[in-house]
Amino acid sequence: MKISKVIDLKPNLGEGPIWDVKNQELWWIDSQDGRLFCHHEDTSNLRVWDVREKIGSMALYQDGKSVLLALQTGLYKYNLEADKAELISDPEPEYPKNRLNDGKVDFRGRFVFGSMDTMEEAPTGRLYSYEEGKELRVLDEGIICSNGPCWSPDGSIFYFADTWTGDIWAYDYDLETGDVSNRRVFATVDQSDGGSVRWNDC
Known part of the structure; x- marks a missing residue:
């Protein structure tokens, strides 16, 4: 390379x-x-x-x-x-310290993105899905700093990180509806000096 x-x-x-x-x-x-x-x-x-x-x-x-x-x-x-x-x-006029953050397009053309607390303190962020011509949908909430959305090669698993907590989550992803379910921790990054990654069986 x-x-x-x-x-x-x-x-x-x-x-x-x-x-x-x-x-x-x-x-x-x-x-x-x-x-x-x-x-x-x-x-x-x-x-x-x-x-x-x-x-x-x-x-x-x-x-x-x-x-x-x-x-x-x-x-x-x-x-x-x-x-x-x-x-x-x-989507979040009630949270003036929030802003929209990382996002990606799924295999059906939906834009899946998150928001974050700019002070990186409060879990006021959410995960959204946008499909043109339809209303914005909330997929998840309670996030401090949304980051790194991506999918498995077949699109059946959605991965998403809360940078502040160090958790990378995995969700079951329905390509036909854009729904997420069964959130679990895929990996946890130890954020201390010289930290490591702990992988879970998902």
């Missing part, structure tokens, strides 16, 4: 890479500075958008003109050409 530098940037908090297979483009975000980046594989062309809010995560629309953004103040559809954000939902 060869690791090479694609482009020399120094973001405040660069994360959330997405590879667009159709257009051969790499997308990623600067979460803290509120910037969105797109770099084409065969050119030196780098496009940058300043969305003027902290970004938790993003997803691509198939039309290539818009992206879905989990921002500090809610979930938005962002028009890349017009540089304009349209609010889809502000």
Whole structure:
């Protein structure tokens, strides 16, 4: 395996890479500075958008003109050409210290994402599922800092972490409905110096 530098940037908090297979483009975000980046594989062309809010995560629309953004103040559809954000939902107005955080798209096109307490103290975060044209659904709650959503290769198990607690959870995932059930601890990360990972039989 060869690791090479694609482009020399120094973001405040660069994360959330997405590879667009159709257009051969790499997308990623600067979460803290509120910037969105797109770099084409065969050119030196780098496009940058300043969305003027902290970004938790993003997803691509198939039309290539818009992206879905989990921002500090809610979930938005962002028009890349017009540089304009349209609010889809502000799910937590009752928690002014919360913001939306990490998210990923499941095998059926749903955007599954979480929220977090920006002070990383209170378990006021939730896990959400968004499907276009339908109401936002709460899948779980009692989370301090949501992170790392992903699925097993067949999509039947959903994995999700609460960074602050060090727990990685596994859920049974219904691809047809997007429902989660049977939450259990998949692994626990010892957060002390020189800590280890304890795996559970899931």
